[in-house]
Every structure is written in structure tokens, then in C-alpha cells.
Amino acid sequence: MQRLYRKRIVLGVGGGIAAYKSAELVRRLRDHGAEVRVVMTQGGREFITPLTLQALSGHPVHLDLLDPAAEAAMGHIELARWADLVLIAPATADLMARLAQGVADDLLTTLVLATNAPVALAPAMNQAMWADPATQANRELLLARGIRLFGPGSGSQACGDIGMGRMLEAEELARAAADCFETGLLTGKHLLITAGPTQENIDPVRYITNHSSGKMGFALAEAAAEAGARVTLVTGPVFLPTPDRVQRIDVVSARGMLAACEAAMPCDILIAAAAVADYRPEVVAPHKLKKDPSTGDGLLLQMVRNPDILATLAGRADRPFCVGFAAETENLLEYAARKLRDKNLDLIVANDVANPSIGFNSEDNAVSVIDRQQHETRFGQASKGHIARALVAFIAERYKES
Ligand code: PMT
Numbered sequence: 332m333q334r335l336y337r338k339r340i341v342l343g344v345g346g347g348i349a350a351y352k353s354a355e356l357v358r359r360l361r362d363h364g365a366e367v368r369v370v371m372t373q374g375g376r377e378f379i380t381p382l383t384l385q386a387l388s389g390h391p392v393h394l395d396l397l398d399p400a401a402e403a404a405m406g407h408i409e410l411a412r413w414a415d416l417v418l419i420a421p422a423t424a425d426l427m428a429r430l431a432q433g434v435a436d437d438l439l440t441t442l443v444l445a446t447n448a449p450v451a452l453a454p455a456m457n458q459a460m461w462a463d464p465a466t467q468a469n470r471e472l473l474l475a476r477g478i479r480l481f482g483p484g485s486g487s488q489a490c491g492d493i494g495m496g497r498m499l500e501a502e503e504l505a506r507a508a509a510d511c512f513e514t515g516l517l518t519g520k521h522l523l524i525t526a527g528p529t530q531e532n533i534d535p536v537r538y539i540t541n542h543s544s545g546k547m548g549f550a551l552a553e554a555a556a557e558a559g560a561r562v563t564l565v566t567g568p569v570f571l572p573t574p575d576r577v578q579r580i581d582v583v584s585a586r587g588m589l590a591a592c593e594a595a596m597p598c599d600i601l602i603a604a605a606a607v608a609d610y611r612p613e614v615v616a617p618h619k620l621k622k623d624p625s626t627g628d629g630l631l632l633q634m635v636r637n638p639d640i641l642a643t644l645a646g647r648a649d650r651p652f653c654v655g656f657a658a659e660t661e662n663l664l665e666y667a668a669r670k671l672r673d674k675n676l677d678l679i680v681a682n683d684v685a686n687p688s689i690g691f692n693s694e695d696n697a698v699s700v701i702d703r704q705q706h707e708t709r710f711g712q713a714s715k716g717h718i719a720r721a722l723v724a725f726i727a728e729r730y731k732e733s
Contacts, residue, residue, distance in 0.1 A: 333364030334509035336553075336575065339714065340365045341410060341446075343419035343439045344384065345426040346374015348489045349455035349498035353379060356420055357387040359505040368393065368410060370439045372426065396438040407438055411445035415716055418508055419443075420481075421455030421498045424466050430478070431469035447713070449511050451479040453504055458494025481507040512720070516727040518559030523598035523651065524552045525605035525640065527567035529585045533632065534616035541606045542691035545569030547656075547682075548604035550719035552577045555602075558723050563595040567605060585611065585637035592640055600730055601651045603641040604680075606658060606691075610634035642674040652730045654678045660685040668701055678702055678729060680722065688712070700725060 340360055344353045353369075360367050369384040370393045381392035393401055393410060405413070419426065419439070426439075430452070435441040443450055452473065460466060461483060474480065482499040499507070526548020530538040545566055552564040553574035562577045565588055573579040580595070582588045585607045592601075613633040620630070645653040653676045657667035660683075667681035681699045684690035689697045689712060697712040700722070710721050 334575070335360060335505070335512075336364030336572075337716065338365045338508075338512065339413055339415045339716070340367050340508065341414040341417045341442065341448075342367055342369050342384075342388075343417060343422075343442070344369060344371045344375035344379065345419060345421050345423045345439075345455075346372055346377055347421040347423045347455045347498075348378060349421035350375050350378035352498055352501055353420055354383055354387055355501040356504055357384060359501045360508065361388070363505050363509060365508075368405075368413070370394075370410070370442060372437055372439050374423070374425075393438055396441055407442055408445055411442050412447075412713055414442075414446055414448040415714065415720075416448055416508060416511055417443060417446055417450045418453070418481075418504070419451070420453035420504055422452035424454075424456045424460045424463070424469075427452065427454060427466060427469045427473065431472045448717070449477075449479065451481055451508065451511060453481045453498050454483045454496070455498035456483075456496045457488060457490055458492050458496040461496040462494075479507075479511065512557045514558045514720075514724065516558040516724060517555060517600075517730075520560045520599040520730075521597070522552075522555045522560045522562050522600045522602065523565070523592060523595050523644075524548055524555065524562060524602045525565050525588060525592065525607070526552065527569040528606050529567045529588055529608045529637075530583050531585065531608045531611035531637070532615045533612050534618065534620045536619050539608060539611070540568075541608065543567070543569075543606035544692040545571050546692070546694070546715050547696060547719070548602075549574060550715040551602055551604055551723065553716070554719040554723040557720070558727060560600075563598070565591045565595065565605075584608075585640065589638050589640045589643060592644060596644065596647070596651075597649045598651045600654065600726060601641070601644055602654045602656075602726070604656050605640075607640060608637055611637050639674065641676070645675045652677050652726075652733055654680065654726055656680045656682055658682045658684045658690065664699065664701065664707065667699075668705060671701055671703065677733060678726065698722070702729070 367388045484497040485495045527545035528540045528543040530540045532538045555562045556576040565580045580591045613635045655676045659666045671679040696718045700708045
């Protein structure tokens, strides 16, 4: 099981002797499926070379805030947005103190202030430094701000002392990192999620479809599984691996998607992220259509309406909590609000697909969620994984209030 599959982890390496364990940590995180980018403090570089961590992570190591070349490749704000988790290992007493004070005088501390991702520290220091009231006060402050602490452990230390302050081992840290994504918010609930495009056949070799890659729906399924839900993912044709602990049902057409969704009912929450074809050719030609000289350069296809999957499920007696998506290129919020009403939804996620950096087939998304009271909640641009986790947390909260 790759518990950190495709999770984006910024690993911050501080200046302590335990920095040698960071090399192993990069390997373990990648073994668990994570993508890792390393940021080193000046002190960290005294203990382990950037080249080692570059070779193990497969990416250049980020060193300085004011390095124009590095900033051009991936600036510190971009790196902060890229991260699903910022893990600092080792976190020295000095680094903890600087983070507690909100200091931003190097790349790593600046990144911690700039990120919306969870931040976790793996403290590593001499036992007396760990026990010092100043460090303990910083620890309390960091915990109160939602920063997580992994360890430290107890045992013999590099300086010869014995006590608390050892950095946890790489595998323990990798497991703790994976646990950060397990929220348990939807434990015991069944979520039905649609994803991807549908294909509507014209003849045996041609079909009508759209640009949906399935990334948003799959990210939602993964986030829902991490929230403890039983997840059924009904997907049109896409080229994506199935997230862990998700039951995937592959379909082709809108009618196939409706049948699969009906078979998966009942569910507690339905999230319809699929881009379903509204129309299909009335007749599927039994053989490949040939150019017909009698129709000149044109071809007329008679199309008929497909069933609306979301509206159908929202109209059932055992109606689940219904969340739709609205992909629009203009009048986004107005059209989304109309779909919320027309399809009898609880929430709708408005997705501006006119912007190529978000929406169809992009890595990122940015959305607004509208509720029945027309209240809008904005989720700014971030990876689809990040947006999915935020949406699942939001949906879980609204579902519990309903
Ligand atoms: O897959 P990606 O490349 O990651 O892109 C993500 C996305 C842009 C496809 C996704 O975020 C999104 O916006 N999905 C909905 C796209 C859409 O077709 O919206 P719509 O406005 O046509 O439909 C409104 C809602 O009704 C949607 O929840 C849709 O799933 C549902 N619907 C629509 C038609 C239909 N026949 N049955 C439905 O269930």
C-alpha cells in the first residue's frame, strides 16, 4: 500500500546531527509514493550535502530565499502552494524558536508562514535543550497554532547523553506523515462519487466526449477514503490509478454511469464531479459512417438528451446529501446557483473552466462552493488533492449540520 501516493511533501532539513537520517527519510517517503522537494537551512548543509538529497529526491534542493535561478524554477510561494505537507526533520531548538516567533529570515521559515498545508516538526536536540522551559514554551505555542510534532523519542544521543530529544526513525516519520491525511471526518459514511467524462458512441469507431481527465473526482475519492468513508467511485474512461481503499466502477456512457450509480445506492453523500455528456446520438450507426456525397461536406447527427444522473439521484426517496459541480466558462456563480436550484442540490461547486490553469485536465483547481442560502465559500488555487481535502472537510461539516 502506498499511503502517501502522489502526496507532495516539502521536507525541511535543519542543522542538527540527525540531518543524516533525512536521507533515509526521503527514500521512505518516496517508497510510500510521495513526491518530495527538499529545502535546507544553512545549518542543515553543514551536516549533509544538498547533492545527496537531490539524488534521493530526484529534484534540485532549495537552499536560498534570494536565489533568482531557484525562484525562477519554483519560487518559494509556488513551493508553499505546491505542498500537501511541510515536514521539518530535523527541527532544532533554534528552528522551533524561530518558527514559534514567526521569523521569516530564510527560505524554510518563510515557506512555513506562506503555506496553507499542514506543518509537522520532528524535533531533534540534546535532552537538556528539549527539557529547557524555553523549548517547552515554544512547543506549546507551536501546538496551539496547529503545528504537529512527531516525537521526539527517547534514548542515547549523539552527544553521549540519554533522554528525550532523539529524532524519530525515518519509517516512523513516514507513517506519521501518512497519518496527517487520515482525518476520520466521514467514518462510517458511504460516499458515491462520479468522475471523468462520458463517451457517447456515434458509430463503432467514433464518439462524443469532453476534456475531463477525472483528476478532480479521483482526488475527491482519495480524500473521502482518507476521511474514513466507504467510497464508491463511478468513473468514465480515464487513465488514472484507483486510489487506495476505493471501490472503482468503470463505465463509458451517461446511461452506463446512471445505472452504476443506481446500483451503488443507497449512499449518504453523492459528489458528482463527472462531466457527463448532456446529449448522445439518437442512433448509433452499426458500421463505420462513410462520407456521403449526397450530403455534401456536412454531416447531420440527431442528438437526444441523456438522463441527468445527479438530478435523478437527488429526486429519489432515499435521497443522499447532494453535491454537484458546475463547469462554466461565463456567468459562473449565476449558472451554478441555477443548477443548485434546478437539480435540488445541497451544495454546488462552481468551477471556472475558461481558465486553463484550473478546471479540465489541469493539476490545480480553484472553486467556489454555493449553498442553498446562496452563501459562497471560496477555495483559492491549489493542487486538486489540496482542494479535494478542503472540499471533503467542508462537505462533511455541512452534511453533519443537515
Ligand atoms: O476531470 P478533471 O479534468 O479533473 O476536471 C474537473 C471538472 C472540470 C470536470 C470538474 O471539476 C467539474 O466541474 N465537473 C462537472 C462538469 C460538468 O459537466 O458540469 P455541468 O455543469 O455540465 O453539470 C452539472 C452537474 O450535473 C455536475 O455535477 C454533473 O456531474 C451533473 N450532471 C450533468 C449532466 C448529466 N447528464 N448528469 C449529471 O449528473
